Amino acid sequence: MAEETILSVIDLHTSFTTDKGEVKAVNGVSFNLTAGKILGIVGESGSGKSVSAYSIMQILEKNGSIKSGQILYKGEDITKWPESKMRDFRGKRCSIIFQDPMTSLNPVFTIGYQLEEAIKLHTDRRGKEARDRAIEMLELVGVNEPQKRIKQYPFEFSGGMRQRVMIAMALACEPDILIADEPTTALDVTIQAQILELMKDLQAKLGMAIIMVTHDLGVIAQMADEIIVMYGGRVCERGTAEDIFYRPAHEYTKGLLRSIPSVDTMGQRLEPISGTPINLLNMPKGCAFCPRCDAAMKICLEEQPPETRTVDGHLAACWQAIRAEIDAGMIRAEQKA
Amino acid sequence: MAKYIFKRVLLAIVTIFIVCMITFFTMNAIPGGPFAGEKAKSPEVQAALEKRFNLDKPVGQQFVIYMGNMLQGDFGISAKTGREISQTIGSKFSVSAKLGIFAVLTAVVIGVVLGSIAALMRNRVPDRVIIFMSTLFTSLPSFVLGSFLLVIFSVKLGWVKAWSPTEQNLVLPVLALAAYPASYITRLTKTSMLDVLGQDYVRTARAKGVASWKVLFIHTLRNALIPVVTYLGPMIASVLTGSLVVEQIFTIGGLGAEFVQSITNRDYPMIMGVTIFLAVFMVTMNLLTDIVYKLIDPRITLD
């Protein structure tokens, strides 16, 4: 079967108008999502992951807008779609679940009402049929006694259960794409693992593509088919999980890896990346990560690094990586001669 | 729920009993009485009147007699006019309540609509104008506003007829009564609406594909109105039972005016009657508020 690209984000720029000026949250992000695959987006908080996700759904806050770029869904640019058509995209073609399940469900409506609302919006199911579908979805995500639970309110559910309900709601209309914006960040570690397990299961059963947004590399290590590393609203590096974990080329990715515990670094001190995230009101001319980079060179200050193939064939936008590639190329050339 | 209501009703009865007791004894402790008036009466008449109203007996005994009669639904007659207390209260309250209901409805509609507009158009001209007006009206005492309305619209411009017993024109007194609660509800709605609009579940609703007007009316407004509902109970109670000031300005013979008059007259049965009526009314309103509160916010547990 040929791999079908279901969603292409091309050179996306999104910014917010604020009292202090224009906050450029996303600055030229591009990626392709293959049908049925899992794409991970990692980066520190503030790197523009959520804004990228909300741009796809067009659920940005009032002061935000897509400045340029395209978002192709099955080849159609949805940034050109009118709001009425976008309503059918949301929840039916593409769903999103959020970071904090405690606040993501409306406290004054029953779980059943909120699930059925989504079902009625996008399918012909009404009345009992909608209710049955809601119960079926709750069962699917592992909520016990769904007939009883459906009449309850969000406050009667734990955080993990609420996230299951969010997942049920997101998948009720069988979307092609599920965006999960830090779905486990607000949960306990044991619950985190359960939710991730559930998402993997459901992906295998239902076959939707997933965009898994997280600031925690560990979360997507075993899940993602492809990983994008973001910083300052740009993509720094992209590749398979192995590429990113074992052959990181961008200085920022290397820093991220040093800051998480792993078997390799056991016993060593973890090093958080020093310095503060960049000021999006005033983006540097060169590499966004340059002010915090230990290996910065003169060119890093002056020019944005283009995405370039690394020695092993994945992509990174880092002058150091480019230099390494040139060095390697020279060595190869020398060896040939 | 039924158990809760039962408990609250019991509590209400105790509250009302205590109110009765305090009112009865303080009322009697204040110097003077219903018949210590201006006109000198003959000792015989005085004695007969006091006997008729049980004033010749010890206060404790009077209280027992009063409570006994009251439990049988007999509130006695006015010491001034001789008319049935329950009838007087009924007719006076119907005037105050009619005014009050219109004022409450006006205040809620204006407050919720303007508050929502202010929230949705935050920091733009309509928001600024609405907030300026509401600040103005919350700080304007009702006697100033009432007099202004009367002088400008009725006397000077002649647009609206003033209230008279034969032609009960409600417009001006309703506006005077509604101004403060409307301003208050406007600000309450704006604050709470802004809070709710920023909530994650509103974003969830949009992300599901819910149309924006439905997001506003179904997912936002219901949550935003919770604080307004809690204010509604006490507000309805105070507006419906009549505002003395507004009733005086527009010379409306309502319950508010009646209450004050009964106190200056030392009309004991009337004071008691109105007090009990107001107490029952307040207690009922509070209970209703709690129940409505529970109905719109499932997180509230009534216990």
Ligand SMILES: Nc1ncnc2c1ncn2[C@@H]1O[C@H](COP(=O)(O)OP(=O)(O)O)[C@@H](O)[C@H]1O
């Ligand atoms: N409504 C907004 N107004 C102004 N700035 C915003 C708004 N929403 C997000 N931002 C800014 O955009 C940047 C990226 O945010 P976000 O995408 O949420 O980061 P994360 O990668 O943690 O999800 C942050 O610096 C944030 O402050």
Ligand SMILES: [Mg+2]
């Ligand atoms: Mg985020």
